[in-house]
Amino acid sequence: MVRGRISRLLVRDVRFPTSLGGHGSDAMHADPDYSAAYVVIETDAEDGLKGYGITFTLGKGTEVVVCAVNALAHHVLNKDLKDIVGDFRGFYRQLASDGQLRWLGPEKGVVHLATAAILNAVWDLWAKQEGKPVWKLLVDMDPRMLVSCIDFRYITDVLTEEDALEILQKGQVGKREREEQMLAQGYPAYTTSCAWLGYSDDTLKQVVTALQQGWLRADLPVKNLFLQMMDANQRWDVPEAVEWMSKLAKFKPLWIEEPTSPDDILGHATISKALVPLGIGVATGEQCHNRVIFKQLLQAKALQFLQIDSCRLGSINENLSVLLMAKKFEIPVCPHAGGVGLCELVQHLIIFDYISVSASLKNRMCEYVDHLHEHFKYPVMIQQASYMPPKDAGYSTEMKEESVKKHQYPDGDVWKKLLAAQEN
Amino acid sequence: MVRGRISRLLVRDVRFPTSLGGHGSDAMHADPDYSAAYVVIETDAEDGLKGYGITFTLGKGTEVVVCAVNALAHHVLNKDLKDIVGDFRGFYRQLASDGQLRWLGPEKGVVHLATAAILNAVWDLWAKQEGKPVWKLLVDMDPRMLVSCIDFRYITDVLTEEDALEILQKGQVGKREREEQMLAQGYPAYTTSCAWLGYSDDTLKQVVTALQQGWLRADLPVKNLFLQMMDANQRWDVPEAVEWMSKLAKFKPLWIEEPTSPDDILGHATISKALVPLGIGVATGEQCHNRVIFKQLLQAKALQFLQIDSCRLGSINENLSVLLMAKKFEIPVCPHAGGVGLCELVQHLIIFDYISVSASLKNRMCEYVDHLHEHFKYPVMIQQASYMPPKDAGYSTEMKEESVKKHQYPDGDVWKKLLAAQEN
Numbered sequence: 001m002v003r004g005r006i007s008r009l010l011v012r013d014v015r016f017p018t019s020l021g022g023h024g025s026d027a028m029h030a031d032p033d034y035s036a037a038y039v040v041i042e043t044d045a046e047d048g049l050k051g052y053g054i055t056f057t058l059g060k061g062t063e064v065v066v067c068a069v070n071a072l073a074h075h076v077l078n079k080d081l082k083d084i085v086g087d088f089r090g091f092y093r094q095l096a097s098d099g100q101l102r103w104l105g106p107e108k109g110v111v112h113l114a115t116a117a118i119l120n121a122v123w124d125l126w127a128k129q130e131g132k133p134v135w136k137l138l139v140d141m142d143p144r145m146l147v148s149c150i151d152f153r154y155i156t157d158v159l160t161e162e163d164a165l166e167i168l169q170k171g172q173v174g175k176r177e178r179e180e181q182m183l184a185q186g187y188p189a190y191t192t193s194c195a196w197l198g199y200s201d202d203t204l205k206q207v208v209t210a211l212q213q214g215w216l217r218a219d220l221p222v223k224n225l226f227l228q229m230m231d232a233n234q235r236w237d238v239p240e241a242v243e244w245m246s247k248l249a250k251f252k253p254l255w256i257e258e259p260t261s262p263d264d265i266l267g268h269a270t271i272s273k274a275l276v277p278l279g280i281g282v283a284t285g286e287q288c289h290n291r292v293i294f295k296q297l298l299q300a301k302a303l304q305f306l307q308i309d310s311c312r313l314g315s316i317n318e319n320l321s322v323l324l325m326a327k328k329f330e331i332p333v334c335p336h337a338g339g340v341g342l343c344e345l346v347q348h349l350i351i352f353d354y355i356s357v358s359a360s361l362k363n364r365m366c367e368y369v370d371h372l373h374e375h376f377k378y379p380v381m382i383q384q385a386s387y388m389p390p391k392d393a394g395y396s397t398e399m400k401e402e403s404v405k406k407h408q409y410p411d412g413d414v415w416k417k418l419l420a421a422q423e424n
Numbered sequence: 425m426v427r428g429r430i431s432r433l434l435v436r437d438v439r440f441p442t443s444l445g446g447h448g449s450d451a452m453h454a455d456p457d458y459s460a461a462y463v464v465i466e467t468d469a470e471d472g473l474k475g476y477g478i479t480f481t482l483g484k485g486t487e488v489v490v491c492a493v494n495a496l497a498h499h500v501l502n503k504d505l506k507d508i509v510g511d512f513r514g515f516y517r518q519l520a521s522d523g524q525l526r527w528l529g530p531e532k533g534v535v536h537l538a539t540a541a542i543l544n545a546v547w548d549l550w551a552k553q554e555g556k557p558v559w560k561l562l563v564d565m566d567p568r569m570l571v572s573c574i575d576f577r578y579i580t581d582v583l584t585e586e587d588a589l590e591i592l593q594k595g596q597v598g599k600r601e602r603e604e605q606m607l608a609q610g611y612p613a614y615t616t617s618c619a620w621l622g623y624s625d626d627t628l629k630q631v632v633t634a635l636q637q638g639w640l641r642a643d644l645p646v647k648n649l650f651l652q653m654m655d656a657n658q659r660w661d662v663p664e665a666v667e668w669m670s671k672l673a674k675f676k677p678l679w680i681e682e683p684t685s686p687d688d689i690l691g692h693a694t695i696s697k698a699l700v701p702l703g704i705g706v707a708t709g710e711q712c713h714n715r716v717i718f719k720q721l722l723q724a725k726a727l728q729f730l731q732i733d734s735c736r737l738g739s740i741n742e743n744l745s746v747l748l749m750a751k752k753f754e755i756p757v758c759p760h761a762g763g764v765g766l767c768e769l770v771q772h773l774i775i776f777d778y779i780s781v782s783a784s785l786k787n788r789m790c791e792y793v794d795h796l797h798e799h800f801k802y803p804v805m806i807q808q809a810s811y812m813p814p815k816d817a818g819y820s821t822e823m824k825e826e827s828v829k830k831h832q833y834p835d836g837d838v839w840k841k842l843l844a845a846q847e848n
Contacts, residue, residue, distance in 0.1 A: 028521065028523070028526060029523045029524070029526060029527065030523045031523050031524070032523065032524060033524065056527075057524075057527060058523070058524040058525075058527040059524040060495055060525055061524060061525040061527070061528045063491060063495065064488060064491045064492045064495055064528065064534060064535070067487060067491040068485070068534065071484055071488055097452065098484070099452070099453045099454045099455050099456065099482070100453070100455070100485060101482075101484055102452060103453065103456070103480075103481060103485070103711075104481065104485045104488065104534050104537065106658070106685075106686070106711065108532050108533045108687070108713065109528060109529055109533010109534050109535060109536070109713075110488060110533050110535060111488070111533060111534060112533070113528065152661075153661065154661055154662075154685040154687075154688060154691070155661075156662075156663065157661060157662040157663055157691065234530070237576075237577065237579075237581060238578075238580075238581040239581055261530075261577075261578040261716045262530070263532070263714065263716040263720075264578060264716050264720065265720060266689070266720045266723050267581065267716075267720075270581070287527075287530065289532065289533075289687075292685045292687040292688050292691075293687060295688075296687075296688065296689060296691075299690050300690060
């Protein structure tokens, strides 16, 4: 089935001027312009199919990720797609452990984001060639093949290849029923596009109205909808997080998200230990940079909700390992989404997680933000506050060419105008 | 004293083709070309002084760091140097927490390396204006001023500003004697330029001869000189590290360096717990990306030797916080050096550490590698296997313009020739 040799890799810097509307603003990121390094790969096969991959950025620095994609491109060019996916673990490691580029990480920061963008494009292409959406490609894949996509380096003290295989084989039981359930009902979502720090009171009121119209999950009254989760965006040190959340416990939040540095495993463990008795869970993950961090957060009982990100970890390959570790520790995965395309991508992972790994919806939901979907060729479908499984082949990563052209930085029309206005 | 407004920031991509000789090759980095992103800042002051800063890289990807330096440059340009050093904590945080660039880290990977290069240039310029080598600038600095350079965010559960001040004030006692001792005897060094993985047997023999001629520290017989430390370069998973080192314990290594992923705090703790009873310490740090990681390694008793790196952490500002935390836990600091300029820079930190913080040489030494010093204007001075305190003003970061020109990538003479040869 898999065919063609990668003949071209193109990467573009696409930015949406969201800071003008205060969208996405939080305590640590005051003025994000939601952006993406957008990778397109082509093959010499006659089918004309292309693979599209993104990693999410906040504006400035997208050009740095673009530069890193170009530095990694030689690992992809002139490779047969069948050789890549036939030894996907090896290919992952080649990208993530390039003998010279590795020093700039390893497996973190700009180079890892670039790795994610490239691998996302490879998965999109693979799924398109198979004629399936990525979630379905994963659900139908033999457990041994799935396991062969994962680099177990640095996690075998918690998850070996054998452990992974066992989990996936158990996940085969009831798989068909869960797939039907997903197709009928979708995966539960929750929205966070309601309370960005930069929003005015008027905007907040509009948001409340919108929520009342369509976004109330039946089990959540409005006051809880706002209060159920709190997000600190890494603002606190460990003692502050414990102190503040102890005071806020009376509002019964389900979780406190990103209470401190995403690198602070022991800090999250201390916070969890203090807050779990108060009924508050700790959630983190959107800025946790690789599987080694998630492994430790699980080992240290440092979180109660695990928030994977489809564009920060090394694509599906690394996310698979995190989903499996979360299953082993029985910690619910509640993905981070929003930004540019994060909803489009992560829905595939969480639907696969339910069907083939977790087999549970308890305490689980996937973030949803209603921004920028209009720029995607296959935007997410939300029905009754649930992500409906995508039906188009691929990873839902392809953007509309018109949108890309207009928002390319700095020479797209949108930016030409904004930059000219800034100069005046 | 401090004067001028930063009027220009220039960054260059300088690479030495060390992979041709196998220098620096190890289990994870087979073919490094020792390189640097080299930052030069100028002011509008009439003294004509410039600040030079580097971060170390391994060849490919230096252009990505250069790109990140340019993305950060607007934080530096048109700032008064006195405003920068007058609120150095604020300036550090501005660079490390740029609302848009932060997403690409935070405080890790390419953007943090770029931050280090810029801050290193600022420290070089400051010390030059004061007419002192950096170590002396630090030693003479009032403890309150030193503390004002440190961003304590995310480490106050281990080290508060008050703790830091107390340590530094205690360090004033006996300072003058220790400074005299350093000036007379220098700081103990050990060399690792003897056993790169890519070296032939002949090269190894030459190295042994060289070592016998000048590098024998009196207390170390030759067989121990080779055996005293082992370096795994992150090759192992946690169970492998314990298994291999238990077998190698009979050789009585002082430490095992980088036994596994630099992100794996709990893994290092497990390894330490298994090896310390066998008389083997764990050393790590050259790829630990920020103070939050070092904080946890100390909290978890995960290392017995702490290896700071002058170009990976956020320059002197962040290294100060790590030196102080190490002092609090009484863990010896044995810096990583080698590469391009790492010896030149880190000698300032470790000499300051001895005079003003640790006040001890027990179990302490600083790595030394005899490569590429000839390209620096103020190269390290080694006498009797010790780093002699630099006397020239600045951070010893300035390279010879002729070397930079020749090794600039890809248009310096050295690379023009090599790249042309590759094409033939």
